Amino acid sequence: MPDKYGIIGHPLGHTMSPTLHNWGFNALSIDAEYAPYPLEPNALPAFMDRVRSEPILGLSVTIPHKRAVMEYLDRISDRARRVGAVNTLYWEGGELCGENTDVIGLTAPLRKLPSLPETGLVLGAGGAARAAAAGLLELSIPEVLVANRTRSKADDLARDFPVRVVNWEERMDVAPGLICNTTPLGMAGPTQELSPWDADRFPEGCVAYDIVYNPLETRFLREAESTGCTVISGLEMFLHQGLAQFRLWTGREMDEHGARRLLLDALGS
Numbered sequence: 266m267p268d269k270y271g272i273i274g275h276p277l278g279h280t281m282s283p284t285l286h287n288w289g290f291n292a293l294s295i296d297a298e299y300a301p302y303p304l305e306p307n308a309l310p311a312f313m314d315r316v317r318s319e320p321i322l323g324l325s326v327t328i329p330h331k332r333a334v335m336e337y338l339d340r341i342s343d344r345a346r347r348v349g350a351v352n353t354l355y356w357e358g359g360e361l362c363g364e365n366t367d368v369i370g371l372t373a374p375l376r377k378l379p380s381l382p383e384t385g386l387v388l389g390a391g392g393a394a395r396a397a398a399a400g401l402l403e404l405s406i407p408e409v410l411v412a413n414r415t416r417s418k419a420d421d422l423a424r425d426f427p428v429r430v431v432n433w434e435e436r437m438d439v440a441p442g443l444i445c446n447t448t449p450l451g452m453a454g455p456t457q458e459l460s461p462w463d464a465d466r467f468p469e470g471c472v473a474y475d476i477v478y479n480p481l482e483t484r485f486l487r488e489a490e491s492t493g494c495t496v497i498s499g500l501e502m503f504l505h506q507g508l509a510q511f512r513l514w515t516g517r518e519m520d521e522h523g524a525r526r527l528l529l530d531a532l533g534s
Contacts, residue, residue: 267296267297267298268295268296268297268298268322269297269298269300269319269320269321269322270286270297270298270299270300270321270322270323270324270514271283271299271300271301271302271321271324271325272299272300272301272302272324272325272326272327273302273303273304273309273312273324273325273326273327273330273334274303274304274326274327274328274329274330275303275304275305275306275328275329275330276303277301277303277327280301280327281503281528281531281532282299282301282325282507283299283300283301284527284528284531285504285507285519285524285527285528286299286507286510286511287299288523288524288527289511289519289520289524292519292520292523293515293517293519295515295517297322297515302324304330306329306330306333309330309333309334309337310337313334313337316354316361317361320356322355322356322514323353323354323355323356323510323513323514324353324354325352325353325507325510326351326352326353326354327352328392331350331351331352331392332349332350332351334351334354334363335350335351335363337361338351338354338361338362338363339360339361339362340357340360340361340362340363341362341363341364342362342363342364342365344364344365344368344399344403345363345364345365347399347425347426348365348367348368348392348395348396348399349395349425350365350367350392350395350396351363351364351365352364352365352366352367352506353365353366353509353510353513355510355513355514364509364513365396365399366505366506366507366509366510366513367393367396367502367506368396368399368400368403369400369505369506369509370501370502370503370504370505370506370507370508370509371396371397371400371445371476371502371505371506372400372401372403372404373501373502373505373508374474374497374501374502374505375400375404375443375472375474375497376404378472378495381404381405381406381443382406382441382442382443382471382472383406383407383408383442384406384407384408384409384410384439384440384441384442384443385401385406385408385409385410385441385442385443385444385445386409386410386411386412386431386436386439386441386443386444386445387401387409387410387411387412387428387445387447388412388413388436388444388445388446388447388448388461388462389411389413389446389447389448390411390413390415390418390419390421390422391418391447393447393476394411394413394422394447395422395425395426396447397445397447397476398411398422398426398428399426401443401445402426402427402428406443408429409426409427409428409429410428410429410430410431410439410441411423411428411429411430411431412430412431412432412433412435412436413433414433416430416432416433419431436461436462437462437463437466440468440471441468441471442468442470442471442472443471443472443474444462444467444471444472444473444474444489445474445475445476446461446462446473446474446475446476446477446483446485447476448461449477450485451475451477451480451483451484451485451486452477452479452483453479453480457480457483457484458484459484460483460484460485460488461485462485462488462489464488464491464492465492467488467489467492467494469492469493470493470494470495471489471494471495472494472495472496472497473485473486473489473490473494473495473496473497474496474497475496475497475498475499476499476502477499478498478499478500478502478503478532479532481498481500481529481532482498486498500525500528500529500532503528504521504524504525504528507519507524508521508524
């Protein structure tokens with residue numbers, strides 16, 4: 266019988282995680298399958314019993330379970346504790362462990378830059394913003410700023426991380442070397458034609474990073490690129506957080522280039 270892996274969340278929608286991980290298992294001839302497990306919040310306790318009894322060898326975790334799942338684990342990484350959320354479950358030494366590979370995924374494309382900026386600005390203050398702040402701090406970017414429409418939420422984030430809060434109305438006055446959008450502005454749907462930044466206000470030579478990956482090219486990235494900025498698509502974060510999950514589960518490396526082509530084809534269709 267194939268080893269069991271999967272993703273829990275509610276709603277799961279059209280998650281690309283099964284596409285990615287099942288391709289990886291097949292490419293490396295691993296007898297395993299990755300399935301979606303749509304899970305309402307009140308069903309989490311019983312499902313976590315199932316994880317231990319079957320057992321299920323690895324899970325991706327998405328909204329609304331990233332914080333709630335933590336109480337059911339034997340061990341949680343320092344990184345996940347800092348972020349206050351777990352997106353990956355794996356077994357190690359008979360213990361059910363939690364990690365946050367969103368941080369790993371966010372930093373991976375930044376590590377490939379010729380040099381890191383002196384200042385990084387995170388737009389938003391939700392769970393993705395917390396992962397972004399943790400990632401920029403892991404990279405030792407000297408100054409990390411956060412701006413959010415609701416100032417109090419940014420202040421909450423700043424209580425947990427050594428970051429400086431910038432008023433939303435003043436976000437374009439600080440001229441950061443990196444702008445990381447973690448808001449839903451630009452995502453496919455009602456906000457697709459919106460951007461969190463004015464087209465004529467991108468600092469010269471800055472890096473524009475959008476964690477939105479559907480569409481691949483958001484208005485934010487399109488306008489940043491037109492002014493000469495380096496742009497990073499949210500597909501890179503999704504890809505690298507998934508590669509990190511696969512590594513934790515199997516101890517093996519998925520083919521990065523093949524996986525990227527797979528996801529680009531899936532999004533294109």
